[in-house]
Amino acid sequence: MKKIAILVITVCVLLVAGCTTTPSTTTPSGTVSPVPTFPGTTLPDNILPMGGKTIIGTGNNTMEISLDSIAASSPTDANNRTIDIYVLARNNGTVPQKFVWFSKLTNAYGNSFGGIGISHRGSGARSGEIYPGWGEAARDYIEIHSDESFATLSKGAVLDVYFMDRMDNKSSMVPDYHVAWTINPGVIQ
Numbered sequence: 001m002k003k004i005a006i007l008v009i010t011v012c013v014l015l016v017a018g019c020t021t022t023p024s025t026t027t028p029s030g031t032v033s034p035v036p037t038f039p040g041t042t043l044p045d046n047i048l049p050m051g052g053k054t055i056i057g058t059g060n061n062t063m064e065i066s067l068d069s070i071a072a073s074s075p076t077d078a079n080n081r082t083i084d085i086y087v088l089a090r091n092n093g094t095v096p097q098k099f100v101w102f103s104k105l106t107n108a109y110g111n112s113f114g115g116i117g118i119s120h121r122g123s124g125a126r127s128g129e130i131y132p133g134w135g136e137a138a139r140d141y142i143e144i145h146s147d148e149s150f151a152t153l154s155k156g157a158v159l160d161v162y163f164m165d166r167m168d169n170k171s172s173m174v175p176d177y178h179v180a181w182t183i184n185p186g187v188i189q
Contacts, residue, residue, distance in 0.1 A: 047158060047180045050187070056163060056177040060094040063130070067181050068137040070159065072150070072188050081144045083153070083188060085119075087161055087179075089127060090135035098166040100124045102175075103140045105159055105183070107152040114142035116162050116173055126166075156185040 048054060053066040068086035075081050085103045102124040104115040116124075125140035140161075144150045159182075162175035 047182050050181055050184055052181060054179055055092065056179065057093065057097075061097065062092045063097055063099075064090040064092050064135075065161075065163075065177075065179050066090075067159065070183060070187060079145055079147055081150050083142045083144060085125075085140045085142065085159065085161075086137045087125065087140070088135055088137040089130060091130045091132050094132050096129040096131050096167070098127055098129050099163050100126045100166050101138070101140065101161050101163045103142060103159060103161050105142055105153055105157045105188075107149070107157050108155055109152060111149065111152070113144055113149065113153070114140075115160075116175065118142075124164075150188075153183075153188045154186065157183040157188065159183050 046054075048067075050067055053064055056063050056065055066088045068088040070083065070085050073082040073084065083105065087101060087103075089097070089099060091097050100123075102114065102116045103119045104112050106112045119125075119142050120140050121143075125138035127136045127138050130136050144153065158180055160178065160180045163177040163179070164170070164172060164174070165176045
């Protein structure tokens with residue numbers, strides 16, 4: 001009976017701890033948090049710095065992935081901006097590789113823009129066949145439809161890129177790989 005009482009108390013403590021809320025992420029009017037913070041959001045284990053590189057794949061199918069560039073275009077009208085994202089995929093393996101990838105930007109308030117089936121008007125960036133020893137920097141883009149949203153992204157963000165293998169005519173929208181970078185404040189402007 002004593003063990004049951006201890007177990008019940010432990011479960012209650014865990015439930016109460018899991019149900020607590022985090023403080024509001026709202027900042028005073030006119031200010032934005034200078035560093036991306038994401039309360040209540042699970043981030044990837046390893047977020048690379050902007051100049052960071054990583055290897056995806058295994059065995060003969062490895063690619064070195066890096067962020068080649070990210071820049072905002074001039075406004076096309078009062079509230080629309082396009083953020084161009086070039087990710088470099090370099091084939092370190094021994095067989096040709098082909099990918100499609102989708103980009104998602106998340107601002108300091110946890111608001112996301114782009115993503116799978118959304119960036120590049122739904123088609124994502126597409127590489128041709130990348131042969132061993134070669135690389136390709138394909139363009140993806142995210143459209144931002146609000147000056148306020150654009151302003152928050154200029155204060156820093158996290159860029160998530162989801163890669164889908166397209167060799168052998170695969171068509172799944174489930175990512176095979178995921179890479180994330182921190183975008184420094186002032187880069188998107």
